[in-house]
Amino acid sequence: MNDITPPTIIAFASPKGGAGKSTSCLSIAGALLKKGYSVHIVDFDQSQALWRWYTTTAAPEAKTNLTAQLPPKEDLPAFIQSLWRHPADVLLLDLPGLLTRDMLHVAAFATLTITPLKLSELDIVEANRLHDQLRDIQTRVHKPIIHRLLVNDVQPLPGAYEYALLDELIQAQLPRFTTLIRHRVAYKEIFGTGLTPHFADRTQPKISKAVDELDHLMAEIEALLADDQSAIQPPTKEAA
Ligand SMILES: Nc1ncnc2c1ncn2[C@@H]1O[C@H](COP(=O)(O)OP(=O)(O)OP(=O)(O)O)[C@@H](O)[C@H]1O
Numbered sequence: 001m002n003d004i005t006p007p008t009i010i011a012f013a014s015p016k017g018g019a020g021k022s023t024s025c026l027s028i029a030g031a032l033l034k035k036g037y038s039v040h041i042v043d044f045d046q047s048q049a050l051w052r053w054y055t056t057t058a059a060p061e062a063k064t065n066l067t068a069q070l071p072p073k074e075d076l077p078a079f080i081q082s083l084w085r086h087p088a089d090v091l092l093l094d095l096p097g098l099l100t101r102d103m104l105h106v107a108a109f110a111t112l113t114i115t116p117l118k119l120s121e122l123d124i125v126e127a128n129r130l131h132d133q134l135r136d137i138q139t140r141v142h143k144p145i146i147h148r149l150l151v152n153d154v155q156p157l158p159g160a161y162e163y164a165l166l167d168e169l170i171q172a173q174l175p176r177f178t179t180l181i182r183h184r185v186a187y188k189e190i191f192g193t194g195l196t197p198h199f200a201d202r203t204q205p206k207i208s209k210a211v212d213e214l215d216h217l218m219a220e221i222e223a224l225l226a227d228d229q230s231a232i233q234p235p236t237k238e239a240a
Pocket residue numbers: 014016017018019020021022023024045095096097098152153154181182183184185187188
């Protein structure tokens with residue numbers, strides 16, 4: 001039980017649909033579980049993709065120490081506040097592709113907000129817009145907001161166009177993780193096999209490469225939150 005320290009809350013938010021929020025949410029959940037953290041997912045998306053994954057597709061071994069729920073239909077602010085008292089080590093909030101005012105506030109409330117984006121002009125514009133909106137909220141509520149972009153679904157052999165977009169991202173000085181998440185079948189398979197990369201067959205290179213990049217990303221996340229008061233606490237149990 002973790003009834004003194006508030007959990008670390010990570011929100012997955014992008015104003016554009018299909019950027020990889022649910023996929024990265026589950027992939028990171030798997031990486032955290034393997035490290036021994038207990039994880040709770042709140043699926044705010046009306047499509048309930050993660051809730052359905054949890055209740056119907058997830059393999060039992062991928063669900064140990066993992067819980068999930070849908071948010072209540074009423075009194076969202078009280079529910080959000082109650083999350084700080086949740087006993088899990090880490091809470092992952094999967095937000096809908098269409099960011100309403102309420103959802104923006106959920107993103108602003110989190111310890112860390114991750115915006116997955118694919119290498120496209122539109123994704124960069126939308127991520128930039130979200131970053132500005134979060135900065136505005138930060139100014140109004142006087143709460144630091146840690147926001148990072150996660151470049152997702154990068155093709156195995158990026159062309160000149162992708163490199164130019166990556167360069168554009170660097171020039172825009174948008175805060176991002178340096179780990180690039182590649183286009184991999186291991187991520188697609190989560191929704192079919194019910195296994196996140198960390199729980200799938202790592203003897204297969206297609207899986208082990210995904211695990212490696214997720215571990216790299218986890219190291220970045222832990223380093224980022226290391227100085228934060230509400231940062232990830234040591235696991236409550238030994239890693240499986
Ligand atoms: N790195 C990746 N490699 C391969 N496929 C990926 C990757 N990331 C996401 N996908 C695929 O892209 C599609 C969209 O991903 P996902 O559902 O995670 O996006 P989303 O942002 O949650 O979408 P929505 O806004 O509709 O909730 C899915 O079919 C998923 O399997």
